[in-house]
Amino acid sequence: MNITAKLGSMERRVAAFDVRRALDSPLLDIAIGLVLFLLALVQLGAFRGYLGPIGILAAGLATLPHTVRRRQPVEAVALTAVGALALLNFEGAIAGNIFGLGYPVYASGLLSAYTVFRMVGRRTAWFLGTASAAGAFVLVLIAGPHRPDVALGWAALPAAMALLADLRRSRREVREARVDNLEALREQAAMAERARIAREMHDIVAHSISVIAVQAETAPYSIAGLGDDGRNEFAEIAATARGTLTEMRRLLGVLRADTPPETAPQPGxxxxxxxxxxxxxxxxxxxxxxxxxxxxxxxxxxxxxxxxxxxxxxxxxxxxxxxxxxxxxxxxxxxxxxxxxxxxxxxxxxxxxxxxxxxxxxxxxxxxxxxxxxxxxxxxxxxxxxxxx
Structure with missing residues (x-):
């Protein structure tokens, strides 16, 4: 294999790698969910100094639903919320302190919400994103450090998820529109080629029928002793051939209307x-x-x-x-x-x-x-x- 072929083979392998397919793989969700769960356990253990069964269960509810967020997005959001509430009230140690949840829980909730925003319609997604942003603003303002700038920062997160979901939806719509346009162009090209083939076939068949008509018209003069019945048969054959040629010209008229006919002999x-x-x-x-x-x-x-x-x-x-x-x-x-x-x-x-x-x-x-x-x-x-x- 020469160097040009090797480079072409490498280019095909690189082009075959689909980043979107890798990002949309369920295995990636499972890996991220497990990492978030382990990080939540680490943060909870560092905050509490120990891990109990209830804490582990709450951390799992708050992070592991990420593994199924694409297949069950609504259930994943609900379970994440339940786990987050359980962590907020874990033995009363961090009750009222939403910042004690840790970033793994926030990341799991935001990613699950993003999946829901992608699943629903555009208006519904923006409504849910706005409601989530307003709820986060109020909750952080009340339970947090009572600073509006911090509350606005946290409120911007669900709004950003809604915006990202909308951008992803728009990209998908543009991609689908391009595919539809490409299919339409391909169909137009196929129709144009069929029309060209039909014109060529018309020329071939028309030539053959013309030969039949000419032979039928000249046969009575070249066959000695041909009776009236034979002459009438040949006359009917010639008339049928001429009528067939007329009908073919009418059928092919539409094809020739869009594209000028070729005057050069057909190549072989x-x-x-x-x-x-x-x-x-x-x-x-x-x-x-x-x-x-x-x-x-x-x-x-x-x-x-x-x-x-x-x-x-x-x-x-x-x-x-x-x-x-x-x-x-x-x-x-x-x-x-x-x-x-x-x-x-x-x-x-x-x-x-x-x-x-x-x-x-x-x-x-x-x-x-x-x-x-x-x-x-x-x-x-x-x-x-x-x-x-």
């Missing part, structure tokens, strides 16, 4: 040398099997797939060497286009890019298959199979 694999020369980079072409005449739809689609693959290589891996393999099998035309560039940066490259969507549409329209992704030795690999029967 015979024009691959010209396409490779236009690419400008190093391209290896390998043809396997005996070259034979292909159905016109397969011939056009194979050319378009190779053309789009070369365009992708030119855009995303400039200067990379491209190898094209075309295999003529008994009932299938197999295509394999690979480059030695850095490869895709995403985990699912086959889902992105209008060019890949178009290639997939062409293959599936013929009843074939398509695959795209990182190559076995780096780079990018495109494979397709087009049935020829």
């Amino acid at each position: 694999l015979a024009r691959l040398p010209e396409l490779i020369e236009q690419h400008g980079g190093e391209v290896d072409l390998d043809v396997i099997g005996e070259v034979r005449e292909l159905p016109q739809a397969v011939n056009i689609s194979a050319y378009r797939i190779v053309q789009e693959a070369l365009t992708n290589a030119r855009q995303h891996a400039p200067g990379a060497r491209v190898s094209i393999e075309i295999a003529y099998r008994p009932a299938l035309l197999a295509l394999r286009i690979a480059d030695d560039g850095p490869g895709p940066a995403e985990k699912t490259p086959e889902l992105s890019g209008h060019g890949l969507i178009g290639m997939r549409e062409r293959a599936t329209a013929l009843g074939g298959w398509f695959a795209a992704g990182p190559g076995p030795e780096g780079g990018f690999l495109i494979q397709a199979g087009l049935p020829t029967r």
